[in-house]
Amino acid sequence: MVLEELTVRLNDREYTNWLKAGRCLLILKTGLHPFTDHRMRAHHRDLLNQHALLSTPCETSSCKPIGNKLSSPCGVCSEWQKVILRHHRQPGATINWANCFPPHWRTDHWEVAKVIQFRNELMHSCELRVKDDWIRHYWRTLKHFVQQLSDVPQMATVGQQIEDMLTVDLSICVSGVDRVDSAGPLEGCESDFVSQLETSAEKVSQWETELLQEMLQEYLHVAAEEDGDAKAQDPEQLKRLQSFLQANKDLRERFSTELQAINSLEVKERGDGSDKRSR
Structure with a gap:
């Protein structure tokens, strides 16, 4: 039953595009982490050494973006x-x-490194679907990025893994379920890696779970913020993800704890709204 439901989802070409693109981000992250962590730590130290004011803690400890803008940051965060x-x-x-927390710039080198357009477009796609044109542009961008870092030992392997992922056919034949939309978004690569993936439903299911888990954790974190502006970012995103999970029995069971958390937040928000109206 689980494989049948997964197969139905993978018959949606744009959902498969979303899944492949998300998996490529994780491949890139794993390959780049040692290199980027070393470089960002060194860059962060240099910034602190060159600018004395940056060593000072945030003056309010509460500077944060509203939408995609830093509204009235303190003197330190402004610098x-x-x-x-x-x-x-x-x-x-x-x-x-919107992806960073300014008070942490002084102590966390990764907060300074957060500028990630493709990741946000992908993980904030409330429909969990991306079009072929988007993924073609995404693939070209990743190729260019990998080429620029060709001196990093892991990049050759990462580049090949990304190409394999974006060309593999993730549609899975399950007994009694027709195989539809079997063509990948981009023609090209044939390898042992590709043929192995086509028979590994469990592996594809694991990738799907990892991506959905990351989205849920991020949305729940934002929704649980006490600040009203944080909740107002886009309440529909969490609701649409909730609806998607509930519409798929296997995902509904797998993420039952997270769905309960979403329901609890909705009850709390309704209660808060009633309190405000009664005042």
């Missing part, structure tokens, strides 16, 4: 923002300030 912008290679590009 951090200026320094980050000066080191950004594409000044005109969109910077995802």
Whole structure:
């Protein structure tokens, strides 16, 4: 039953695109982590050594973005923002300030490193689907990125794994279920890796679970924030994800704990709304 429901989802080409793209992000993350962690730690130390003010704690400990803007940051966080912008290679590009927590810039080098457009577009896709044009652009961008880091030992393997993932056919034949939309979004690669993946339903199910788990954790974290602005980011995203999980029996059972947490948040929000109206 679980494999039949997974097969139905994988017969949706745009859902499969979303799953493949998400898996590629995890492949890239694993391969890059040792290199990027070392470089970001060194960069963070250099920033602190070059700018005395950056060593000072946030003046309020509560500076945070509203939407994708830093609204009235304190003097220290404002200076951090200026320094980050000066080191950004594409000044005109969109910077995802909403993905960071300014008071941590002084102590956490990864907070300074957060500028991730594709990841946000993918993980905040409330329909869990991306079109072929998007994934083609995504693939070209990843290729270019991997080529720029060709001196990093892990990148050759990462590049091949990403190409294999984006060309493999994830549709799974299960007895009694027709195979539909079997063509991958991009033609090309044939390898032992590809043929192995086509028979590994359990592995594909694991990848799907990892991506959905990450989305749920992020949405629940935002929804649980006490600040009203955080909740107002996009309440429909969590509701649509909730509906998707409930509509698939295997996912409904797998994420039963998270669905209970969502229900609890909804009850709390209704209660808060009633309290406000009664005042």
